[in-house]
Amino acid sequence: MNDRPRAVLHLDLDAFFAAVEILENPALAGKPVLIGGRPQQRGVVATASYAARAFGCRSAMPMAQALKLCPEAIVLPVRHALYRQYSRRVMALLHALTHLVEQVSIDEAFLELTEQIAAWQEAVEIARRLQQQVQEEIGLSASLGVASNKQVAKVASDFDKPGGLTVVRPGEEAIFLAELPARALWGVGPVTAQRLAGMGVHTVGELANLPEATLRAAFGRHGPDLGRRARGIDESPIVVEHQRKSISQERTFDRDIAELRPLKQQLWRMSQAVAGDLQRRQVAGGVVAIKLRYSDFTTLTRQMTLPVPSDDAIEIYRAGLTLLERAWETGRPVRLLGVGAHQLMEPTRQLSLFDHAAGD
Numbered sequence: 029m030n031d032r033p034r035a036v037l038h039l040d041l042d043a044f045f046a047a048v049e050i051l052e053n054p055a056l057a058g059k060p061v062l063i064g065g066r067p068q069q070r071g072v073v074a075t076a077s078y079a080a081r082a083f084g085c086r087s088a089m090p091m092a093q094a095l096k097l098c099p100e101a102i103v104l105p106v107r108h109a110l111y112r113q114y115s116r117r118v119m120a121l122l123h124a125l126t127h128l129v130e131q132v133s134i135d136e137a138f139l140e141l142t143e144q145i146a147a148w149q150e151a152v153e154i155a156r157r158l159q160q161q162v163q164e165e166i167g168l169s170a171s172l173g174v175a176s177n178k179q180v181a182k183v184a185s186d187f188d189k190p191g192g193l194t195v196v197r198p199g200e201e202a203i204f205l206a207e208l209p210a211r212a213l214w215g216v217g218p219v220t221a222q223r224l225a226g227m228g229v230h231t232v233g234e235l236a237n238l239p240e241a242t243l244r245a246a247f248g249r250h251g252p253d254l255g256r257r258a259r260g261i262d263e264s265p266i267v268v269e270h271q272r273k274s275i276s277q278e279r280t281f282d283r284d285i286a287e288l289r290p291l292k293q294q295l296w297r298m299s300q301a302v303a304g305d306l307q308r309r310q311v312a313g314g315v316v317a318i319k320l321r322y323s324d325f326t327t328l329t330r331q332m333t334l335p336v337p338s339d340d341a342i343e344i345y346r347a348g349l350t351l352l353e354r355a356w357e358t359g360r361p362v363r364l365l366g367v368g369a370h371q372l373m374e375p376t377r378q379l380s381l382f383d384h385a386a387g388d
């Protein structure tokens with residue numbers, strides 16, 4: 029079972045900032061659009077719509093230079109907050125598929141699908157549906173790559189932009205990469221590419237054929253890894269980062285509460301909401317905390333570590349109630365009560381997957 033090839037998906041949105049601006053103002057569709065700083069202020073291009081790329085405009089190019097290439101281009105300032113909103117919506121679609129999502133930048137992410145499919149081909153179907161969903165529900169074009177590891181999936185998503193879906197089946201990694209320029213490899217920047225060119229290496233295939241000793245001499249201890257990745261081998265796991273460090277609920281009551289029974293009822297309702305949130309995000313809380321504010325605004329917090337991290341409403345409630353009974357001065361009117369789960373982590377049942385990946 030552990031010998032099954034992994035199924036890793038990489039998604040990258042096409043001309044992201046420009047695509048969002050075009051969504052917000054459909055009159056821009058098909059036109060050369062440049063997002064970035066003003067040419068008068070020596071601004072640079074953050075991104076160019078594909079219509080502008082046809083003129084040679086590129087990210088990180090001085091805006092003045094881009095406007096020389098394409099004088100009729102429409103220049104728009106960067107609206108980060110807006111792009112973040114769209115990014116969050118796309119990432120939410122990914123998280124609905126699996127919690128094994130590694131967001132790499134505002135418009136790209138890896139997904140590990142290995143454990144949720146019976147046959148490798150299912151990953152391709154999932155990718156196709158996802159691409160459609162991003163287009164239909166959000167209105168954005170995405171390019172996707174499906175492969176047996178992150179390195180190859182990342183190169184694959186970039187292979188057929190915009191709007192591509194490139195599948196590299198297990199066993200075909202090295203052949204797929206061989207003809208590509210060395211700089212197509214993730215982690216080969218301009219400096220490494222130039223040094224490789226100096227060694228007569230221009231394609232990934234040529235890089236793959238270099239002896240390990242040569243790689244070590246040229247690039248130090250990272251050299252051999254570069255060679256492995258050029259041969260399509262990459263065992264790095266998906267690194268899940270939790271956007272939130274805690275999940276909590278709190279309620280200010282219409283009228284202060286001075287009896288245990290209604291406090292317990294409130295605590296139970298909030299514990300259920302917290303547990304539901306944890307389950308949706310597929311994380312468990314290692315610590316449960318409560319917050320208590322008396323009618324005179326004196327506020328206290330108490331917390332305890334659970335024996336085993338949990339996403340269960342009853343366990344969160346029990347811990348919360350223990351804390352409440354210890355902290356609350358019986359009869360003193362309470363204005364606000366809160367309960368939260370902290371130190372969020374993978375539910376224990378997922379650990380074996382990571383042990384496997386890390387131990388490879």
Ligand code: TTP
Nearest residue numbers: 040041042043044045046074075087088135189
């Ligand atoms: P990219 O995914 O690199 O570029 P892109 O989405 O615009 O185009 P592509 O279709 O080739 O994927 O980067 C995502 C966003 O990050 C991009 O829309 C704007 C921003 N960005 C910058 O601000 N500066 C840069 O130099 C680059 C490369 C991107």
Ligand code: MG
Nearest residue numbers: 040041042135
């Ligand atoms: Mg992109």
